[in-house]
Amino acid sequence: MKRQKIANLLKTEKPIENILLKGWIRTKRDSKTFSFIEVNDGSCLKNIQIVVDEKTPDYSEIKKLTTGSALAVWGNLVPSQGGGQKWEVQATKMDIISVALETFPLQKKRHTDEYLRTIAHLRPRTNKYGAVFRIRSELCWAVHQFFRERGFRYIHSPLITGSDCEGAGELFRVTTLNPPIPMISNEKIDFSKDFFCAESNLTVSGQLSAEMFALSLGDVYTFGPTFRAENSNTSRHVAEFWMIEPEMAFCDLTGNMDLGETLIKYLITFAIDNCAEDLDLFARFVDKTLMKTLENIVSSDYVHLPYKDAIDILLGANESFEFEVAYGSDLQSEHERFLTEKHFKKPLIIYDYPKSIKPFYMRLNDDDETVAAMDILVPRIGELIGGSQREERLDVLEKRMVLSGLSKENYWWYLDSRRYGTVPHSGFGLGFERLLMLITGVSNIRDVIPFPRTPGNIDF
RNA sequence: UCCCCAGUAGCUCAGUCGGCAGAGCGAGUGGCUGUUAACCACUAAGUCCGCGGUUCGAGUCCGUGCUGGGGAGCCA
Structure with missing residues (x-):
C-alpha cells in the first residue's frame, strides 16, 4: 500500500477509505480511552488530525508516544x-516507526529564531521553517521557469576559480x-x-564565465552558490549564499534594468500564486504588512534615478544623516x-554611478x-540587485584594468572576448536569500538558508 | 572589524537597596468520553555564561574574556 502525502489528503472533496500516511507527531491530546494525534509529513504547512481509540491494536503503546515520534497510520479519512479542521483520520491501525526521546527540543510553543538557529538541524520541523524552505524550493523552480520562458540558457560556472581577483570581496582559498607549506620567500607561498x-x-561571482x-549562446544565467570571506556580521550577509546572475548579449543598461524589474x-x-498557505503564515505572524509590501512591489513602476539626481534629493532632504552626502x-x-x-x-533603480566607486568591467x-551601473533597491532589504x-x-x-591594479595577462581569456566579435552586453546579480x-x-538572512555559514559558525 | 544591548531551570523570562534561587510553558506520573498552544492534580529539574576583583556576604557592583542580538562598514 502506497503512502499518501498529507497535502493531497487535505485537498480531498470527499471521504477516502483505506488510506496510509506517514509522518511525525507535532502534538498529541489524550483522553481516557482515545487520543488526538496531529501528524505532519512536511508536504504542507497543515497537520492532519488522527483519532485513535482503545480498540486500536497496541493503544497503550500509542498513548505513550512523544512529540517528534514517527508513525505510519492506516485508516479512513472522514469529516x-x-x-x-475539515478532515481527520479515524485510525484502524498504527505502526510506531520510532519514538522520539523525551529530550526532543521542539516544544508545543513558540521558540525564538535565535534558539532555533542553535538547532538548525531540527528547525525545518517547525511550521515557520518548514514554510521558509518550501517557499525557497518553489522559488528555485520559478527562477528557472522565468529564464526558460525567455529563451535563456542555464550555465554552470565554476565554483573554484584561478582569477586572482574577480572584483571586490575577500576570497576563500582552496x-x-x-604543513610544511612550501614557500618562495618568508611571505609568499609557492602555489606551483x-x-x-x-x-x-x-568564486565570488559567476559573472566573468557568464559573459x-x-x-556565445546569447542570453544566459547562472544560479548557484557564491562565497565571500568578508568578516561581515549583519542580518543581510552570509559567507555562502546563492546568487542568480543573468547575462545578455546585445543588451544595454536599460534592457538590464527592465529584466531586473520583471524578474523581481x-x-x-x-x-x-503558488505558496499562498505558507505565505499566509508570514503575513500573520512575522510581518503584518507583508502582503501590502509585496503588492506594492509587484504593482508599482520602479523609479529610475541617475546617481547624481539621487545625491540632489539627499542633499535637499530635510533629514539628518550620520554620513555626509556628496x-x-x-x-x-x-x-x-x-x-x-x-x-x-x-x-x-539608481544608475550611472561615478566610475571611481565601481569595478573595472562596468x-x-x-x-x-x-x-x-545600476542597483535595484527595495524597502526593508536595501540592495537586492x-x-x-x-x-x-x-x-x-x-x-x-591597469588603473585598478589588475594584470592583463591573467585575464587574457576575458579580454579575448573583446578581441573577437565584441558586442554590448549586460547583466546583474540577484541575492537569492x-x-x-x-x-x-524574515528579518535575518540566516533564517532563510538551511545551514548558514557566517564568521565563526560552520556547525551542521 | 567598530558602536550599543543581553546572557538566571529544557524554552521564555522575573529577581526590588548587595542578604534563603522564582514563575509560566515544556518534561515525567496520575486523572478526564471530541480535543485544537486541550484541561485538572502532583513530581523532578540550576556551574545564575567563564575567569578575576571589591565585600562579612555578589545572580545583583567593578574588570576581563566568550557567546548571542541590534546597528555600521563591505556587498548580493
Missing part, C-alpha cells in the same frame, strides 16, 4: 466532528597544501606545488533606505565620469 599549480579560490557564454515582479507573483562618494545604507522607504516608498559612459552594462571596448577595458527575506518578511 471531522471537531471544529478546527588548497591541498599541508599546490593542486592547481596556482593560487585558487572559491563568455552570453557572447515575476518571482513575487509566483510566490503569491557627489563622488558611495551611497550609505541610511541614504538608500531613505530614498526607497521614505522618499519614493517603492523600489528604486561600461564607461560618454561623460568619462560615470559608468553604466547590482549590475551593469559591461565594457565591451578593448582599449577602454584594458585602461581601466535577500529575495527570500523580502518575500517572507
Whole structure:
C-alpha cells in the first residue's frame, strides 16, 4: 500500500477509505480511552488530525508516544466532528516507526529564531521553517521557469576559480597544501606545488564565465552558490549564499534594468500564486504588512534615478544623516533606505554611478565620469540587485584594468572576448536569500538558508 | 572589524537597596468520553555564561574574556 502525502489528503472533496500516511507527531491530546494525534509529513504547512481509540491494536503503546515520534497510520479519512479542521483520520491501525526521546527540543510553543538557529538541524520541523524552505524550493523552480520562458540558457560556472581577483570581496582559498607549506620567500607561498599549480579560490561571482557564454549562446544565467570571506556580521550577509546572475548579449543598461524589474515582479507573483498557505503564515505572524509590501512591489513602476539626481534629493532632504552626502562618494545604507522607504516608498533603480566607486568591467559612459551601473533597491532589504552594462571596448577595458591594479595577462581569456566579435552586453546579480527575506518578511538572512555559514559558525 | 544591548531551570523570562534561587510553558506520573498552544492534580529539574576583583556576604557592583542580538562598514 502506497503512502499518501498529507497535502493531497487535505485537498480531498470527499471521504477516502483505506488510506496510509506517514509522518511525525507535532502534538498529541489524550483522553481516557482515545487520543488526538496531529501528524505532519512536511508536504504542507497543515497537520492532519488522527483519532485513535482503545480498540486500536497496541493503544497503550500509542498513548505513550512523544512529540517528534514517527508513525505510519492506516485508516479512513472522514469529516471531522471537531471544529478546527475539515478532515481527520479515524485510525484502524498504527505502526510506531520510532519514538522520539523525551529530550526532543521542539516544544508545543513558540521558540525564538535565535534558539532555533542553535538547532538548525531540527528547525525545518517547525511550521515557520518548514514554510521558509518550501517557499525557497518553489522559488528555485520559478527562477528557472522565468529564464526558460525567455529563451535563456542555464550555465554552470565554476565554483573554484584561478582569477586572482574577480572584483571586490575577500576570497576563500582552496588548497591541498599541508604543513610544511612550501614557500618562495618568508611571505609568499609557492602555489606551483599546490593542486592547481596556482593560487585558487572559491568564486565570488559567476559573472566573468557568464559573459563568455552570453557572447556565445546569447542570453544566459547562472544560479548557484557564491562565497565571500568578508568578516561581515549583519542580518543581510552570509559567507555562502546563492546568487542568480543573468547575462545578455546585445543588451544595454536599460534592457538590464527592465529584466531586473520583471524578474523581481515575476518571482513575487509566483510566490503569491503558488505558496499562498505558507505565505499566509508570514503575513500573520512575522510581518503584518507583508502582503501590502509585496503588492506594492509587484504593482508599482520602479523609479529610475541617475546617481547624481539621487545625491540632489539627499542633499535637499530635510533629514539628518550620520554620513555626509556628496557627489563622488558611495551611497550609505541610511541614504538608500531613505530614498526607497521614505522618499519614493517603492523600489528604486539608481544608475550611472561615478566610475571611481565601481569595478573595472562596468561600461564607461560618454561623460568619462560615470559608468553604466545600476542597483535595484527595495524597502526593508536595501540592495537586492547590482549590475551593469559591461565594457565591451578593448582599449577602454584594458585602461581601466591597469588603473585598478589588475594584470592583463591573467585575464587574457576575458579580454579575448573583446578581441573577437565584441558586442554590448549586460547583466546583474540577484541575492537569492535577500529575495527570500523580502518575500517572507524574515528579518535575518540566516533564517532563510538551511545551514548558514557566517564568521565563526560552520556547525551542521 | 567598530558602536550599543543581553546572557538566571529544557524554552521564555522575573529577581526590588548587595542578604534563603522564582514563575509560566515544556518534561515525567496520575486523572478526564471530541480535543485544537486541550484541561485538572502532583513530581523532578540550576556551574545564575567563564575567569578575576571589591565585600562579612555578589545572580545583583567593578574588570576581563566568550557567546548571542541590534546597528555600521563591505556587498548580493
